[in-house]
Amino acid sequence: MSLANKHRPQTFDHIIGQGHITEILKAQIAGAKDSHSNYLFFGPRGTGKTTTARVLAKAMNCLNLSSGNPCNECVSCLTINKQSTLDYIEIDAASHTGVENIREEILDKVPYPPTHLKKKIYVIDEVHMLSKGAFNALLKTIEEPRDNVGFILATTEIHKVPETIISRCQVFNFKKVGKEDMTKHLQHIVKLEGLNYTPGALDTVVRISEGCVRDAIKYIDQVSILGDINEEHITKFLGIASESIIKNFLNLIKNKDRDAIFSEIDAINEQGVDMHNFAKQTLMYIDQYLSEDTDFLLAVSEIFTEILGTIKYYPYPAIVYKIAINKFLNPSAPVEIAIPRPVQTQAAEAKAETTNTKPxxxxxxxxxxxxxxxxxxxxxxxxxxxxxxxxxxxxxxxxxxxxxxxxxxxxxxxxxxxxxxxxxxxxxxxxxxxxxxxxxxxxxxxxxxxxxxx
Structure with missing residues (x-):
């Protein structure tokens, strides 16, 4: 079993970084105010939307609630945990986009009462992927909610969900998990797993996960195969550079030591660092420490933004870095990184000219x-x-x-x-x-x- 599944939160209290949501849900459940049948969770990926939906489903059906939290011991909680009940249905809208899918999975079954649980719960993940027809079919069901049926919708792109759906749901905004909460959570997991770690390695994992809990735990899981969670293993297994490598590289650029910079580029590349991710990591580092040296970091950010936009077109990433940095150190140099473009036919060129004449x-x-x-x-x-x-x-x-x-x-x-x-x-x-x-x-x-x- 993966660490992400093994350490998946089972109560509201174990969900990290979303206290503004879990406290409201706990209060509703504890006060027997879960009359709301439709919920919409939106926010970045890996922040706990589907996990919270499952905990909410258990709380709605739990036989032994404790301060709004499910007990995880009664038959209702256990069957939802094992997904062995017909009354708890998780649907991935990415692979069930059509109206026929909604009719088969939901509309044809909603009229029937729950078989075991107090309330039949439908969790629709990535709901924004549904077709227009599927949304219309779903709307007919959720606009007249039944007491024994609940819908929990989750999405990373709420702007693609029709207003008619949104207006009939309680809406909760999930946010990226902060650095402090993420670090404590990872420390808790590695200690439970008996893994040795260095603070610098965890800091790197927290930084590259960008507030996504699922990614952070996945990285720990992958690196743990090598043993200790340290910066060397992070670089070796994930192709991720430590913060010290990034800081040193920026200092070399600031000192304008071209030979040292080029040698460091080769060294980083030979260490197995993913050079595309290195540009992204460096921009994240610049964003974090921008106030410490604003003028230099703003100027150098243009190098890495250019690299990030062009590196995918070149088979040898190190040369992309060298060209971009050489141009930065010597602005008069005529060399530029050009994005390869397909050769246009005469017809395509004519079409382009026509396009440019639009009002x-x-x-x-x-x-x-x-x-x-x-x-x-x-x-x-x-x-x-x-x-x-x-x-x-x-x-x-x-x-x-x-x-x-x-x-x-x-x-x-x-x-x-x-x-x-x-x-x-x-x-x-x-x-x-x-x-x-x-x-x-x-x-x-x-x-x-x-x-x-x-």
Whole structure:
């Protein structure tokens, strides 16, 4: 059995980093206020949505509740834990997307009362993957809830779930698990497993898991095959660089010692570090320590953003690093990393020319972001924008952009970048545009939008 399954939380109290949700659910259950039949859990992957759904299902049916927590000893809890009852159904919407699937798995069975449990519970994971027809079929069931049936929906992309579904559910926003909670949880697991570990190794696992508990435990499980959980084994098994390696590499760049930098690139590559992940890790490190040396780290972040966007096109990753860093150390060097593009046929070129003659976008056009990105000719800035911004509103001569990444927000606060984007937007919308940029976490943004819409 994997460590993730072995140490899967069985009560609300064991779910980490989601106290703002579990306390409410416990209070509802303890106060016999679980009359709500429909729940919607949303948030990043690996943060406990499906686990919480299973615990909630047990609590709704438990015969010996303790302060809102399931006992895990009664027949109801045991059958749900073993998934040996027909009254607890977990459905993966990614592989059951169609209306026929919903009809077969749910609609045809909902009218029948539970066979063993007090309440029949349907957990639909990745619910945003359902087709429009499947959502419509599901809506007919959840808009008239039965006392003996409950639905718990889970998704990583709530913006793809129809408002008609959202409005009929209690909605809970799961967040990435913080560093402190994650570290304590991993320490608890490795001690229970009798594994030796170094604090630096756990810090690396916490950092690369990015708030995803499932990934963090999976990494521990994989590395434990080699014995101790230490930085050497982390690098060897996962291809992950320790924080000390990243810090040393950045110091070499700061000192502009090209020979030492190139030697270190070769050494890191030969150690088995995944060079694509190394660029990603370095950007995460920069984001974390940005305030300590803002100017240098902002400048060097453009190197790794460019590397991250181009490395997948090259069979020899070390040379991508050397070219990018050489260009950084010697800005006058003519060498550039170009993304290979397929050769266009004459017909394709003609089509492209035709496309470019389309009328400019209008305010509120859903394609505005795409048109903005198409005109940004700075690779590092384009990649950051493509992954980390949301156009929140377009009103008259003002465009409001939400940035969901601190590093990208800092880049856009630079006057030259802001003016550059304002110029592009003015060309796209055919009028002078003032750009407003705000930072907001992705989950907070969609949570706010959800609250506003409701």
């Amino acid at each position: 400019v976008a209008q305010a509120g056009d859903s394609n505005l972001l795409a048109q903005l990105l198409a005109r940004v000719d700075k690779p590092s800035l384009q990649k950051n924008l493509g992954e980390h911004i949301i156009i929140d509103s377009v009103e008259d001569d003002k465009v409001h952009i939400i940035v969901i990444n601190k590093l990208t927000h800092t880049l856009l606060e630079k006057r030259e970048n802001l003016e550059y984007l304002e110029k592009i937007l003015s060309e796209v919308l055919n009028k002078p545009i003032t750009l407003k940029v705000s930072f907001e976490k992705k989950e907070d943004y969609f949570g706010r939008k959800l609250t506003t819409n409701n």
